[in-house]
Amino acid sequence: MLGRLRWSAAPLLAAVGWLASACSVVPSPRPLLVAAAVSLADPLREISAAAPSQSGSPVQFQLASSGALQQQILQGAPVDVFISAGKRQMDALQSAGLLLPGSRRELLSNELVLAVPLRSTRRTLAFQDLARPDLRSIAIGDPSVPAGDYARQVLTTLRLTAAVSPRLVPLGSARAVARAVADGQVEAGLMYRTDARAEEGLLITAVAPAGSHAPIRYAGAVLKISPASAAARAYLRTLAEPAAMSSFRRHGFGVPEPSPQP
CATH class of the missing domain: 3.40.190.10 (Periplasmic binding protein-like II)
Structure with missing residues (x-):
């Protein structure tokens, strides 16, 4: 009888152990949604694959023309970070009050x-x-x-x-x-x-001859609606670090010169 009791209790104990383990699993962090100009697709994916985001959140890309992304954001798309190839598109979102104050930063140039x-x-x-x-x-x-x-x-x-x-x-x-x-x-x-x-x-x-068009500048900013603004800011900082800038250079982008050390 005792032997049968021990045998029948084993599955129950195993189930209790599995349930306790399952309850202790920490949910994965919500991905950061980064809406970026499609011309940035290759270096952004390379940077993301080379090292985990220092923000602590996985990154999900929405890649399209800056104008299309601007319209999606104006219509309420749940974007955390916007990286635009054009000043006009970023200015429009700033004028609409959709950018987190102080988060906008220039990242790259092109020809x-x-x-x-x-x-x-x-x-x-x-x-x-x-x-x-x-x-x-x-x-x-x-x-x-x-x-x-x-x-x-x-x-x-x-x-x-x-x-x-x-x-x-x-x-x-x-x-x-x-x-x-x-x-x-x-x-x-x-x-x-x-x-x-x-x-x-x-x-x-x-x-294109020098002076024949406005300077081509890529800028990034955090959206005010982002529920993870700290992680989004951290992600933008990652893109300005030497490893990321090296990747951008390999793909032909111009990058800002490092500030002189005091």
């Missing part, structure tokens, strides 16, 4: 370039050559895309807008422009240097 498919015969195409009538299709970011803003500024500065406008092919992101050129869907495209480097199958033929 605007002209590129053609690698197999193209137009291997020395210059910006002024865009006015040539035999060039039938030129990819450019649509007006909501910061790269499209910068590209249109270049066309205006170089007085090419009237000649080029009928042949422009607007696309939804700088990365989409690079892919269209690499795939030969268009004959040329205006894009960030980093996207041209990241996409195989295209050739950079010219860099």
